[in-house]
Amino acid sequence: MHPEQTFGGGQLNEYVDVEELVANIGLDEADVAWRKDFIGFDDDDARRLADLEPLLRDNQEAIADDFYDNLVVDERTREIIERSPKGIDALKQTQRAYLVSLASGDYDRSYFQNRARIGKLHELLDMPLKQYVGQYGVYYDLLLDRLNERIQDQVIDAVEEWATDREQSDRGGLGGLAETLGFGTERDDEVTLEESFEETIRGAIDDGLRDVLALLKVINLDMQVAVETYVDSYAQRLERSIDRRKQLAHEVETDVQGPIDELHETSEVVADRAERISAHTSTQADAVGRAASELSEISAGVEEIASVADDVSEESERTERLAAAGVESADDALDDLQAIEDATARVEGAATDLEARTDDIDDILERLEDVADRTTMLATNAKIESSRSEAADGTMGVIADEVRSFADQTKADIAAIEDAVEDVRADARRTVETTEETVRRVDDGTDRVRETVTSLEEIHEAARSTAAGIDEVTTATDQQARSVETTAGMVDDLSTTADRVATAAESLAAASQEQTASLQQVSQSVGRLTDEEPQPRTPIYERIG
Template identity: 65%
Template sequence: MDPEQTFGEGGLNQFLAVDNLVDRIGLDDDEIAWRKQFVGFDEEDEARLEDLETLLRENQDEIADDFYDKILQYKQTRAVINRSPKDVPALKQTQRAYLVSLSTGDYDQSFFANRARVGKLHEILDMPLKHYVGQYGVYYTLLLDRLNERAQQQVVDAIEEWVEEQESEGSGIGGFVSALGFGGDDDDDGLEESFEETVRDAVDDGMMDVLSLLRIINLDMQIATDTYVDSYAKRLEDSIERRQRLAQEVEEDVQGPIEELHNASEVIAGRAQTISSHTNAQARNTNQAATELGELSAAIEEVASVADEVHSESERAEQLTADGVEAADDALDELEAIEDATEDVTKSAADLESRTEEIDAVLERLDDVAERTTVLAKNAKIEASRSEGANAGTMGVIANEVESFAEQTKRDLAAIEDAVEGVRKDAMKTVETTEETAERIDDGTDRVRETMDSLEEIHGAVDQTASKMEDIAAATDQQARNVETAATTVEDISQTATQVADATESVAAASEEQTASLQSVGETVSRLTDEDDEDDRPVYEQVQ
C-alpha cells in the first residue's frame, strides 16, 4: 500500500463521522473555492506542487525522522503521542504519507475533508491547538531547507543553460564574462540583461514553489483549526443545552426542598434568636463573673499582701518574744537580787530595833542625869541663897547654868526620844513594807517564771506561725493565679450554658431536617457537574 493511502486511516476513525464534521464547518465547494481564492491558490500552484512530488518523496523518510526527533524532545508533545493508538514508527509512516499527499491531491472537497478528519483526530487525542499549529513551524524549517537547495540548484541550472545558449550562438566564454559586466566596455555597467533575467526567473520560480507549498499548508492549517473551533463550539452548545435542561430539572426538583428549607429556616431563625438571647445573658453573666473574679483576685492579692505583712510582723514578734524571754530571765535575776537585798533590809531593820532599844536605855540614863542635874541646880540655888558675898553670886550663876543645862538636856532628850520613836515606827513600817515587798517579790518571781514559760511557748508558737505564714503567702499567691482561670466554675454561666445546650438541641433537630432537604438538593445539583465531567472527558478516554 502506498504511504499516502494510509494517511488518516488510524484506529480512532471509527469514532469520527467526517460528513457531519464537514457539514458543521461548512466545507462545501463554494467555501473551498473562496478560501483558495483568498490565499491565491490556483491551478499554477497545483502544477508546482505536482512538480515537487519527486522532491517530497525523496525526502519523506528524512523529514519524518527529523520531525519526530524534534517533537519527542518535549514532555507535553510526548504525552500526546503516548495517547495515540499508533506507535512512533506507525506515526512516522503516517507523516510520510501526509508529506507526499501535499503534492498528489486533487485539492477538492474530498482532499480537504480528509484534512478535516486529520485535524479532528488530533483534537480527539486532546492535542492542544498550540501544539498542532506549532508543528507547522517545524515543517517550515524541514521543508524550506530542501526547497532552498532546490531553488539554488534551479538557479545554477538556469545559468548553465543560458551559458550553453550563448555558446551555441558563438559568444563563448567571452559572452559569459561580458554578461557578468567584465567585458571592458565602458558602456557596460552591470549584468547583461538576458543573464540577469535568467537568474531572476530561476529565483522567482523557486520562490513560487515555496509560496505554493505554503499556500496548501495554510489551507490545511485552516481546516484543522476549524475542526478545533467546531469541537469547542459543539462542547459549548452541548454544555449550554445540558445546563438549560438540567436547570429546568433542578428547578422542578428543588422547589419542594426549597420550601421546606424556607420553613426550617424560619424555625431555625426563631431558635437562633433564643440562642442569641441566652448567649447575651451568658455574656452578661460572664462579664459579671469576670468582674467578681477580678475583685476576688484583687482581694486575694490584698490578702497576700497582708499575709506578707503578717509574716513580717510574725518575724518581728518572734524577735520581740525572744527579747522578752531574755528580759524576763534578766528580771528574774534582778528579783532574786532584790529578794536578797530585802532579807538584808529585814536584818538591818532588826539591828536598828536593837540599837533603838539601846538608845532608849541611854536616854533613860541621860534622863536620870538630867533629873539629877535639875536637883543639883535647885540645890545650888538654895546654897546660893544661903551664901553671902561673891560666893553667893557665883553659886547663883552656876545654879542658873546648871538648871538651864538640865532643862535643855531634858528638851534634847525629849526630842531624841521623839526621834527614836519615829525611827522605831519607821523601822517597824520598813520591816512591814519589806515583808510585804518580799512577799510581792516572791509572787513576782513566780509570775516571772510563769511568764518565761509562756514566753517560751509563745516563741515556739510565733516561730511556727511565721513558718506557716510563709506557706499561707505562697498558697495565697497560687490562689490568686488560679482565680484568674476560674470563670468556668461560675454557677450563672453554667445555668446559661444549660439553656444554650437546650436551645442547641432544638437547632440540631431543625438542622437535621434542613440537612435532609439539602442532601436532596445536593444530589440534584451534583448532576450539573457530574454530567459535565463525563462529557468533558476526551474521546480517547471515553472509548477506553
C-alpha cells in the same frame, strides 16, 4: 504499494464520523472554493505542486524520519505519540503518505474532507492545538531545506541555459559571460549585469519561490481545516457544558424552591417562637432567682454534711482499730485452740496407751488366777492328804487351810483387780470418747474462729475502705460546697444572661422577618444559577485496545 494508498487507516477512524464533522464546520464545495480563492490558490499552484511531487516522493523517508526524530525529543510530544494505537514506524509511513499527498491531490471537497479527518484524529489524541500547529514549523524547516536546494538548481539551470543562448550571439562564449558579470573589461558605465542575465536569475528565483508559495498555500489550507475541527470540538464541549449547566440550573431551581418555601414558613414560625422565647426568658429569670435562694440553703446543708462526714470518719477509724484488735485476738485464740488440740491429741494417745496396758494387766490376772486355782487345788489335795495322814500334830491340815485361805483371798483380790481394771478400761474408753468429742469441738471451734478471723479481716478491710470512702466523701463534700458557691455565682450571672437573652430574642424575631425577605431574593437568584463543574470524559485513545 505507494504510501499514499495506505494513508489514514488507523484504529481511531472508527470514532470519527467524517460526514457529520464536515457538516459541522460547513465544509462543502462552495466553502472549499472560497478558501482557495481567499488565499489565491489556483490551477497554477496545483500544477506547481504536481511538479514538486518527484521531489517530495524522493525525500519522503528522510523528511518523515527527521520529522519524528524532532518530535520524540520533547517529552510532551513524545507522550502524545505514545498514545497513538500506531507504532512509530506506522506513524512514519503515514507521514510519508501525507507528504506525497500534498502534491498529488485534486484539492476538492474530498481532499479537504480527508484533511478534516486528520485534524480530528489529532484532537482525539488530546494533542493541544498549539502543538499541532507548532509541528508545521518543524515541517517548514525540513521542506524548505529541500526547496532551497531545488531553487538553487533551478537558478544554475537557468544560467546555463542563458549561457548556451549567449554562445550563439556575437559575444558568445565564456568571454561574453565574463563581460556580463563585469570581469575582463574596463567599461566606464556602472552597469555590471546584462539585463537579460538579471531577468534570467530573477525569473528562476521567482519561479522557485512560487513553488514554495504553492506548497505553503496548500499547507495553509490543511491547517485551516484541521484547526476548525479543533474549534468544532471545543464548541461542542462548550455547548454540552452550557446545556448541562442550564439543566443543572433548572434542577436546582426545582429542588430548592420547595425547601425555600418551607424555610419561608419556618422563618415565620421562628419569629413567633422568638416572641414566646422572650416571654419564657422572663419567667426563667424569676426561676433562676429562686434557684439562687435554694442553692444558698443547699450550701448550708452541704456544710452540715461535711461536719457529719468528719464525725463518721472518726468513728470509721475507731471501727478500723477495733476490727484490727479483733483480728489480733482471733489469731491468739487460734493459737490457743491449736495448743488445746495438741494437748487433746496427747491425752487421746495416753488413753489409748492405758487401754493397751489394761489388756496387759488382764493377761497377768489370768495367769494369777490360774496360779490361785492351782493353789486351791494344792490346798485341797493337801487337806486330803492331811486327813489320811496319821500325824498327830495336824500341821499339814493347818497348812492346807492357810493355803486355801490364801488362794481364796488371792481369787478375791484378783476379782477386785479385774473389776478395777474393767473400771479403768471403761474410764479409758469414756476418756477416748470424750477426747474425740473434745477434738471435734475443738476442730469446730477452730473453724469458727477461722471464720471469725476471716470476717474480722473483712470487717477490718471494709472499715479501712469505709474510712477511705469517708475521706473521699469529705473531700467531695468540700468540693461540692465550693461548687455550690461557684454555681450560686453562675446562677447570678445566668440571671443577668437571661435578661440579655430576652433582649436577643426580640432581635431574633426582627432578624427572622428580614430572613424571610432575603429568602425571596435567594429564590429569584437560584433561577440564574449556571455554575457546574464539567463531567470528566474518558479519552478515545484509552478506549482502544
